[in-house]
Amino acid sequence: MGMQIDADESIGESEYGDGVQLLAPDGRRRDHPDYPLRVTAEQCRALYRDMVLTRRLDAEAVLLQRQGELGMWIPSLGQEAAQIGSARAARPGDHVFPAYREHGVALCRGVEPATLMGLFRGVNHGGWDPATHGFHLYTIVIGSQVLHATGYAMGLRKRGTEGAVLAYFGDGAASQGDVNEAFNFAAVFDAPVVFFCQNNQWAISEPNERQTRVPIYQRAAGYGFPSVRVDGNDVLACLAVTASALERARGGGGPTLVEAVTYRMGPHTTADDPSRYRRPEEVELWARRDPIERLRRLLVAEAYAGDDFFAEVRRDADELTAGLRVAVRGMPDPSPEAIFAHAYAEPHPLVQEHAAAALAAIGADA
Amino acid sequence: MTTMTLVRALNEGLRAALEHPDVLIMGEDVGRLGGVFRVTDGLLKDFGDERVIDTPLAESGIVGTAIGLCLSGYRPIVEIQFDGFIFPACNQIITQLAKMRARSLGAVTLPMVVRVPFGGGIGAVEHHSESPEAYFAHTPGLRVVACSNPTDAYWMIQQAVRSDDPVIFFEPKRRYWERADVDTAAAPPPLHQARTVRRGTDGTLVGYGPTVRVCLEAAEIAEREGRALEVIDLRSLSPLDIETVRASVSRTGRLAVVHEASTFLGLGAEIAAAITERCFYELEAPVLRVGGYHVPYPPARLEEYFLPDADRVLDAVDQLLTY
Numbered sequence: 001m002g003m004q005i006d007a008d009e010s011i012g013e014s015e016y017g018d019g020v021q022l023l024a025p026d027g028r029r030r031d032h033p034d035y036p037l038r039v040t041a042e043q044c045r046a047l048y049r050d051m052v053l054t055r056r057l058d059a060e061a062v063l064l065q066r067q068g069e070l071g072m073w074i075p076s077l078g079q080e081a082a083q084i085g086s087a088r089a090a091r092p093g094d095h096v097f098p099a100y101r102e103h104g105v106a107l108c109r110g111v112e113p114a115t116l117m118g119l120f121r122g123v124n125h126g127g128w129d130p131a132t133h134g135f136h137l138y139t140i141v142i143g144s145q146v147l148h149a150t151g152y153a154m155g156l157r158k159r160g161t162e163g164a165v166l167a168y169f170g171d172g173a174a175s176q177g178d179v180n181e182a183f184n185f186a187a188v189f190d191a192p193v194v195f196f197c198q199n200n201q202w203a204i205s206e207p208n209e210r211q212t213r214v215p216i217y218q219r220a221a222g223y224g225f226p227s228v229r230v231d232g233n234d235v236l237a238c239l240a241v242t243a244s245a246l247e248r249a250r251g252g253g254g255p256t257l258v259e260a261v262t263y264r265m266g267p268h269t270t271a272d273d274p275s276r277y278r279r280p281e282e283v284e285l286w287a288r289r290d291p292i293e294r295l296r297r298l299l300v301a302e303a304y305a306g307d308d309f310f311a312e313v314r315r316d317a318d319e320l321t322a323g324l325r326v327a328v329r330g331m332p333d334p335s336p337e338a339i340f341a342h343a344y345a346e347p348h349p350l351v352q353e354h355a356a357a358a359l360a361a362i363g364a365d366a
Numbered sequence: 367m368t369t370m371t372l373v374r375a376l377n378e379g380l381r382a383a384l385e386h387p388d389v390l391i392m393g394e395d396v397g398r399l400g401g402v403f404r405v406t407d408g409l410l411k412d413f414g415d416e417r418v419i420d421t422p423l424a425e426s427g428i429v430g431t432a433i434g435l436c437l438s439g440y441r442p443i444v445e446i447q448f449d450g451f452i453f454p455a456c457n458q459i460i461t462q463l464a465k466m467r468a469r470s471l472g473a474v475t476l477p478m479v480v481r482v483p484f485g486g487g488i489g490a491v492e493h494h495s496e497s498p499e500a501y502f503a504h505t506p507g508l509r510v511v512a513c514s515n516p517t518d519a520y521w522m523i524q525q526a527v528r529s530d531d532p533v534i535f536f537e538p539k540r541r542y543w544e545r546a547d548v549d550t551a552a553a554p555p556p557l558h559q560a561r562t563v564r565r566g567t568d569g570t571l572v573g574y575g576p577t578v579r580v581c582l583e584a585a586e587i588a589e590r591e592g593r594a595l596e597v598i599d600l601r602s603l604s605p606l607d608i609e610t611v612r613a614s615v616s617r618t619g620r621l622a623v624v625h626e627a628s629t630f631l632g633l634g635a636e637i638a639a640a641i642t643e644r645c646f647y648e649l650e651a652p653v654l655r656v657g658g659y660h661v662p663y664p665p666a667r668l669e670e671y672f673l674p675d676a677d678r679v680l681d682a683v684d685q686l687l688t689y
Contacts, residue, residue, distance in 0.1 A: 095437075095438075124469075124471060125465075125468070125469035125470075126469050126470060126471075127471060128473075129470070129473040130437070130470065130473065130474060131473070131474075136437070137466075137469060137470055137474075139462075141457060141461045141462070144430065144457065144458065144461060144462050146430075147426070147427060147429075147430025147431050147433070147434065147458065148430060148431075148433045148434040148437060148462070149434060150430075150431050150434055151430065151431030151432060151433055151434020151435045151436075151437070151438070152434035152435070152437050152438045153434070154431060154434065154435060154438075155434065155435045155437070155438025155439065155440055156438060158416055158435075158440075159438070159439075161438075177424075177426060177454075178426055178427070178430055178457070178458070181422070181424045181426055181427035181430070182427065182430070182431075184422055184424070184427065185421070185422060185424075185427050185431050188422055338471075341471070341472065342467055342468045342470070342471050342472040343467065343468045343506055343507055344467070344507070344509075344531050345467060345472075345475045345529075345530035345531045346529060346530060346531055348509075348604075348605050349558075349605045350604075350605050350606070351506075
């Protein structure tokens with residue numbers, strides 16, 4: 001069951017194959033001929049801050065779920081490097097299509113954490129305007145959004161608009177017809193889209209080997225566009241690889257598939273029990289590959305940051321989670337009118353009839 | 367006034383719709399070939415391949431990428447080549463296209479038209495004669511219409527393209543080659559309004575798409591037997607213009623609904639329920655449904671026994687009048 005666990009906890013060729021790595025697990029920088037990355041201390045600190053905020057937001061959401069403030073939560077624990085590295089490669093004018101675990105990406109796209117929680121509290125199905133943030137709504141039906149991303153990219157190309165599209169999905173979604181149709185449409189129409197697969201090893205209880213016989217990134221060759229596998233717990237590699245792929249897309253080079261090899265440290269959702277399908281040794285192994293700790297080691301080793309910085313990030317995270325807690329608890333239930341408000345752009349007589357009857361009945365009961 | 371087939375009327379309607387620069391046509395064989403029924407004939411030549419797009423052969427991919435094109439500001443008209451081929455796209459239509467506006471709290475509109483040639487009667491192989499309209503009419507968030515004649519085809523396709531909601535647009539494929547005079551200067555009725563196409567006092571027949579003509583044939587035969595039947599072309603399946611049907615039934619007291627789809631949980635069942643609620647004391651007989659049987663669409667050599675025809679409609683009329 002699950003992946004082979006090597007007694008050796010180093011991440012070498014056996015683990016990532018030809019995956020791009022720019023930051024070794026011990027925090028040392030590595031060079032890669034295809035992805036020369038120059039980052040400043042300030043950029044490294046910003047990436048670290050993003051990852052910590054994401055982790056704290058996620059942990060707070062789990063607590064809020066346990067306390068009944070959220071109906072359900074989908075933890076992103078362990079995937080912070082893949083999400084922050086890729087999201088920070090996108091420009092404000094780019095358009096991002098998430099699946100439903102991309103809380104770090106949402107943060108980078110400026111979606112208020114409390115707004116993100118609305119969906120999980122059950123007050124709406126997604127309360128942000130995708131156009132404002134260049135960040136589409138979460139999509140629950142696995143893989144459906146990858147076709148939307150491709151179509152959006154086709155539209156950008158058609159209009160000659162500057163920009164590219166970044167589409168997130170997981171290893172499970174790679175089995176969906178929609179994702180494979182998206183690969184094909186993107187290739188045929190030279191769509192400026194980057195397919196960013198977070199391979200977190202588990203699709204609920206099903207491991208990679210039940211999803212695919214070949215590494216996911218290798219599929220791109222069959223559709224006729226390039227791909228790259230990247231260490232998904234290496235934020236610098238995720239940043240460099242995604243930036244390069246987006247640049248290629250913007251320049252008319254067409255799609256790229258990025259497979260970021262990472263690990264879902266938590267359950268699939270707060271309703272899941274991963275102890276039924278994976279061994280604790282595997283989770284412990286990946287805990288030692290923690291993406292945030294890896295960047296912290298770089299910050300310390302290179303003297304990019306001192307105690308003051310780490311204390312400041314902690315304070316920011318405390319502030320964010322405290323604010324989030326208050327905002328979520330204070331989030332009012334929508335009024336019953338909201339059920340009927342947005343189903344159609346133009347009046348629909350049956351919806352009007354149902355709304356009138358339902359609201360009269362609710363009013364009579366009140 | 368120009369005489370044209372239903373195919374030509376659709377073609378002219380699409381041509382008019384394409385005058386808006388955001389309108390796209392996409393689907394399998396819609397460009398170079400002009401569509402297997404030639405509905406999009408000549409549009410590639412006149413509007414170019416950025417506007418009229420031959421896509422890979424993948425229905426979910428077509429609808430899914432069209433959603434993305436809507437999000438980037440376009441108004442795509444998608445062709446599903448045959449009714450039976452829409453099912454691979456149903457996930458995108460039902461979970462994404464229909465719900466996007468509601469789930470975005472109105473921030474996102476998806477002005478897409480999905481054109482579907484539907485129904486039997488052309489001697490086709492299996493999966494080319496389906497009537498899947500009830501699945502879509504049952505799905506909140508979609509608008510569903512069916513044209514029955516060249517004039518409506520010309521206008522309704524343009525109205526559907528102008529709608530900010532997604533519209534599933536059913537075209538009666540066995541009527542594609544029927545001709546009529548189309549007044550392209552006249553003002554059309556609203557998209558979601560039914561039309562009384564024949565006046566009568568003894569009973570009401572409701573059809574849509576290919577069965578409007580069946581109803582008219584039945585009414586003509588009935589007239590020779592001294593019975594005046596009213597015929598309503600429903601035109602819109604969601605929303606339903608139930609008021610037009612109600613007004614008719616309140617005068618005639620009798621109603622039969624005619625469609626090719628299985629009568630079980632079909633449009634006829636909904637109309638029967640809605641009319642019973644509204645006209646209980648005015649009905650002289652229970653509302654009857656005339657339609658397909660609850661079996662897979664038969665091989666072509668048997669379809670004449672499956673499709674509702676004037677005889678079966680008149681049998682229902684007899685039942686209504688002798689109840």
